[in-house]
Amino acid sequence: MKKIRVLWLSTKRTATAVLLLAAIGTGVLGTELEPLGGKLSGLIEWRAFADGEQASKQTVKLTYESAKQTVREGSRVWLGDKLKLSEEVQVTYTAGNPAVVRVEPNGLLTGIAAGKTKVTIKVADADYTGNFTIPVEVAAAPAAAPLKAVAEKVNVSGKTYTVQTVTIPKGTPVTSGIASRAVGKVQPLKDIAANYRADVAVNGTFFSAYEGPADPYGTIISDGEIAHAGNYGTTIGFEADGTAKMDSLRIRILGGTGGKNNGSGNWYAYFINRTPVEGSNSAILYTPKRGARIGFDYGTAVTVKAGVVTKIERNVNVAIPKDGFVVVFTGSEERLADRFTIGNEAHYRIEMSDAAGKPLDWSRVHTAIGAGPRLVKNGAVALDAAAEGFRDDKILTSAGARSGIGIKKDGSIIVATVPGATMKAWAAIMLKLGAYQAMNLDGGASSGLYVNGKTITAEGRTLSNALLFGSKLRY
Numbered sequence: 509m510k511k512i513r514v515l516w517l518s519t520k521r522t523a524t525a526v527l528l529l530a531a532i533g534t535g536v537l538g539t540e541l542e543p544l545g546g547k548l549s550g551l552i553e554w555r556a557f558a559d560g561e562q563a564s565k566q567t568v569k570l571t572y573e574s575a576k577q578t579v580r581e582g583s584r585v586w587l588g589d590k591l592k593l594s595e596e597v598q599v600t601y602t603a604g605n606p607a608v609v610r611v612e613p614n615g616l617l618t619g620i621a622a623g624k625t626k627v628t629i630k631v632a633d634a635d636y637t638g639n640f641t642i643p644v645e646v647a648a649a650p651a652a653a654p655l656k657a658v659a660e661k662v663n664v665s666g667k668t669y670t671v672q673t674v675t676i677p678k679g680t681p682v683t684s685g686i687a688s689r690a691v692g693k694v695q696p697l698k699d700i701a702a703n704y705r706a707d708v709a710v711n712g713t714f715f716s717a718y719e720g721p722a723d724p725y726g727t728i729i730s731d732g733e734i735a736h737a738g739n740y741g742t743t744i745g746f747e748a749d750g751t752a753k754m755d756s757l758r759i760r761i762l763g764g765t766g767g768k769n770n771g772s773g774n775w776y777a778y779f780i781n782r783t784p785v786e787g788s789n790s791a792i793l794y795t796p797k798r799g800a801r802i803g804f805d806y807g808t809a810v811t812v813k814a815g816v817v818t819k820i821e822r823n824v825n826v827a828i829p830k831d832g833f834v835v836v837f838t839g840s841e842e843r844l845a846d847r848f849t850i851g852n853e854a855h856y857r858i859e860m861s862d863a864a865g866k867p868l869d870w871s872r873v874h875t876a877i878g879a880g881p882r883l884v885k886n887g888a889v890a891l892d893a894a895a896e897g898f899r900d901d902k903i904l905t906s907a908g909a910r911s912g913i914g915i916k917k918d919g920s921i922i923v924a925t926v927p928g929a930t931m932k933a934w935a936a937i938m939l940k941l942g943a944y945q946a947m948n949l950d951g952g953a954s955s956g957l958y959v960n961g962k963t964i965t966a967e968g969r970t971l972s973n974a975l976l977f978g979s980k981l982r983y
Contacts, residue, residue: 566636567637570631571591577644577645578646579647580646581619582981584617587611599632600629601617604625604627612732614732614733623645625644625646626644627641657674657962662940664937665936672924673923674957675920678919680979681977681979682976682981683874688703690800692781692783694971697711697963705982706981708923708957708976710957710975711974712972713878714954716972723736726743728876731874732873734759736780736781736782741756744876744878745876751919754882755862756863759780760858765817774847775835777791780792784806784836794828794833799828806823808842811834812833812835813832816854817851818832880948881947883931884943891931906930908929908951909952909965910927910931911948911954911957912949925955954969
């Protein structure tokens with residue numbers, strides 16, 4: 509039987525396998541197929557050719573639905589929404605002038621300053637070629653009224669609470685603020701706000717405040733990428749058109765190697781950008797949102813750069829490539845490192861669902877903070893902290909300082925803090941403030957609110973993360 513080589517290419521979105529019909533016409537059927545390692549993140553194409561033959565690059569036609577892309581300062585759009593490709597291939601995005609626009613690897617475009625530039629889209633798959641340039645125009649952001657903090661008196665069950673509130677119009681630029689822009693660090697709330705040039709800053713998700721690295725517990729999505737995954741509680745997310753949504757977001761991280769997505773090629777991770785307990789059994793993924801290095805020196809670390817495994821090391825505080833990721837296995841999970849081979853492909857995908865396992869489409873969300881519990885749902889109190897995974901009396905029964913966020917029926921956002929409230933009272937307060945959907949954020953000594961250069965509610969410790977709003981955010 510004649511042996512041929514098969515090139516396994518990958519592109520995006522679907523997981524459908526296609527055997528090119530041209531192979532039939534060239535007598536491939538009945539020959540032995542020898543797979544080569546390749547990328548896998550969606551549609552799989554097989555192309556067969558005999559030993560000694562060379563694979564010629566196929567040209568991909570790229571088109572954009574409009575002659576140019578416009579965006580306001582501080583606003584965001586997904587370039588992929590208007591991009592059409594003659595083949596389902598992976599692409600890269602490059603901003604002509606980063607002072608005018610910023611573009612993420614996932615195609616999320618942010619207007620930075622008024623002006624004109626171009627974004628070049630280039631096919632990234634090795635056996636395809638093609639590029640396209642989109643003119644981009646950034647319009648100056650309209651003058652916005654200053655956001656104001658208001659102290660409101662709210663009576664619940666015979667007790668009056670003084671609540672500090674800020675109402676934020678729908679569509680106001682928003683981002684997840686990460687202390688020192690590296691997951692696991694801490695800063696005062698005002699410094700996080702200054703780093704991102706935010707008008708409003710409120711503390712975000714829970715984090716390890718007393719011992720070990722200051723890693724978050726809840727989910728953080730920043731620039732359309734998951735900076736940390738936490739599978740409990742409730743999450744608020746923001747889309748590019750200003751729409752906010754709230755749900756019990758749950759995240760699964762599933763990987764493969766050498767072009768395989770099942771069987772011996774499978775691997776998985778429990779968390780993203782979190783420090784494992786030394787001596788425990790864990791599998792954790794690290795992305796550039798973690799910073800320059802993973803931050804510890806135990807376990808088996810697999811480094812993947814541009815989709816290819818470059819290093820497999822034990823007990824090293826490895827560097828995280830800007831165009832890749834690191835996955836670290838500890839304890840009994842170190843056996844998964846045997847599934848990687850230097851020089852071979854490795855990939856992962858994210859699956860999102862709610863707490864009941866129903867798939868969620870949060871693909872258009874660019875910013876999210878997960879904490880909880882849920883306080884208000886569809887205009888009614890909806891509090892069940894235990895069902896969301898909370899076990900601490902500080903959440904279940906005790907009174908304390910609270911921070912929260914709500915979505916009003918008109919799409920505007922309300923941010924609030926209050927001292928000395930039980931979670932039951934806090935839910936009733938948020939409902940009375942006009943929230944149609946609402947959730948709790950981290951509280952206690954973490955509760956903090958910063959508005960237009962002034963501390964409204966002073967946090968009692970440095971913070972890991974925050975939710976930030978402002979007309980001229982520095983993303």
